[in-house]
Amino acid sequence: MKELSRRSFLKYTGAAAAASGLLTACSSTPKGAATWSMWSSSPAERKVWEAFSEYVQQQLKVESIPSLTPSGGYPTKLDLQLVSGTAGLVTALNGTLIPTYAARGAHRPLDDLLAADPDFELDDFYPAIRKISTFNNQTYGIGFDVAPTVLYYNKTLLAKAGVPPPSRTEPMTWATFRELAKELTRPPDQYGFTCAPAIDDLVSWIYCAGGNVMNDEGTVSTLDAPEASQAIQFVIDLFVKDKVTPPISNLVTESSSANFMEGNVAFMQNGPWQVVNIRKAKFDWDVIPFPAGPVGSTPRVSGSAFAIPSGVKGDDLQFAWKLLKTLTSTGALDIYAKAGRNNPARLSAGSAFKPPPDNLGVVQEILAGKVAGGHPFDVTTNWNQVKQLLGQDLPRTFLGQVSVPDALNGLKPRLDVLMKQHQDNIRQAEARKG
């Protein structure tokens, strides 16, 4: 065997390093391209984002490179891209995570860009999505969709049971809803209601009762306050006492839309983002406003936005702003709404989100405050942790393993610790700003 000198060893090592550097360079994004990231979990969704991408290319006359990731893995991939400096110029963010990213300095506030761009019509965006995209009085994102939770109902099932269809605009009371759900339940063949056994769905009932997960300042948890606990008890009773819901077989894969699609469930709580999937149902269905609790019909309003990572600076920043404006323009949101993905965040794109179902227009009427109402999803800067904690203990109440008061008493001190952490995050964000 030929002896390997130290010099040749170093030479080969250097060559290998150079080759790997070259490969890395080849795999990086071309300069001047419009790079943006988005979640996409189905071929239909991918098609919409590809249409978005074409629209961006037409408008900006540069190559558009979307980075599409299945929704489950999107936050982790985005985190790694942000940390390694390989994130796109613009990234999509779920509204519940905007305070999380903003407080950690991962994304930049857009107020300076908005101030320097008087032509940008911020008023064309629904107030709810503007609130969702704001953290610490600064705008961190420009919305692309926003929608309130609504009640889906199986028209065929109600007609068969001889129950007249509910009002298209006037929310029914919780008491009426409960009676209807009980009346339409005939286990094991037919059930009155389905929703996810999770905080995401519970908050709508809590808001309708005038409660919340935490106080307005986000300093303490208020889940054990009478308003919130009564709302939770109401929903748990539907599951455990009245048994109007299909039995839960697994907390991970439990899906209200899958239950509803079976055709044997009268009502489902969900957002208009499910319309595109429920259109495949083999029965007649429609949407109506969410049932009204003690303070009215004010269910959760959620949305998503595009934001700019903090690492984007200089000329890239101006280009990123142009890209963000294009991605949230009426033209782009028309594509999104026409595909039926969800209600667009802009009022001017609203007409593109069309029936079926017949009463789909109620979504925009709710957002405009003409019918019923809504409550923007209030979250903290550590919402993942809050959700994780609630996701551990609340589902057990749906199973009847733990009573609501016991669950809430156990949760309260731990939630309060998380609220303190949330306040620390805000202080750190303010210190960074200052």
Add this chain to the structure above:
Amino acid sequence: MAVDTLPARTAPRPQAAPAGPTPRWRNKETIAAWLFILPSLIGFLIFTAGPVLAAGVISLLNWNLFSSPTFAGLKNFARLGPDPTFWSALGNTAYFTLVSVPLTILVSLGLALLLNQGLSRIAVFRSLLLLPYATITVAVAFVWIWLYIPHGGLANTVLGWFGINGPAWLISDFWAMPALIAMSVWKSFGFGMVVFLAGLQAIPQQLYEAARVDGSSAWQSFRNVTLPMLSPALFFVIVTSIIGSFQVFDQALIMTNGGPGSRTTTLVMYIYRTGFENYDQGYAAAQSLVLFGFIVVITAAQFVLQRRLVHYDN
């Protein structure tokens, strides 16, 4: 029986060059040896030693991934003591390990003994039994979710044939962990089985013949011949199974997401959530180092025990 040692090196040393002895690192054989282990060494340094060292450094920091880290000293380790979720995750992991490892060993050994009975088409059976091990955990986990459906799932349907009303496996406080363990045993017995089978086939037949001549029963042959001769394989499977089960993550994440409550939250799942969902990298690294410490101590203890219990014989 005597324990053989490696034969003493008898090959003559290469003659020294007149100008003086060649440094050991320039010796052709040494260089060749290094080149052979280099790919593995590079992989180990980059993907194992590097991350362990990085975890050591990160555990001393407050770092949310995005902002600049600040020095935290040993605060992240101090947080472990009063953290009930950490201890419950550690307890769940220990429960999983204590039950799943012996079960896996028993099933693998039992099947290996069956396959070693001179069956025809042994390769077919071996391949079939190895299939669960070769299948992706995520896919297997989803299939087992269906098996565990309380109403109409295969598990409860079979129990129903015997008049047993099966539980709601994955949402039951008591049954969720045993359900995960059953799936994990099914998934991993194939590896141990193949190792045991190789070990069994390497046992010289004359030992059994000698035992028979001495009037040994089947059980005595198993206890006095098979087990001692199989002990290196047994030791290897126990060590790798314990390390693997301490790192259990994917099946728990997919099948129960750590629930109900935190009954199936494992330590690795908690570390992942702390680091990548709660953005508390320092604390996640501290937890990882503690897990690493547990695994090192347990493995070291096994290596100490093997001197007394494991029998190496050619």
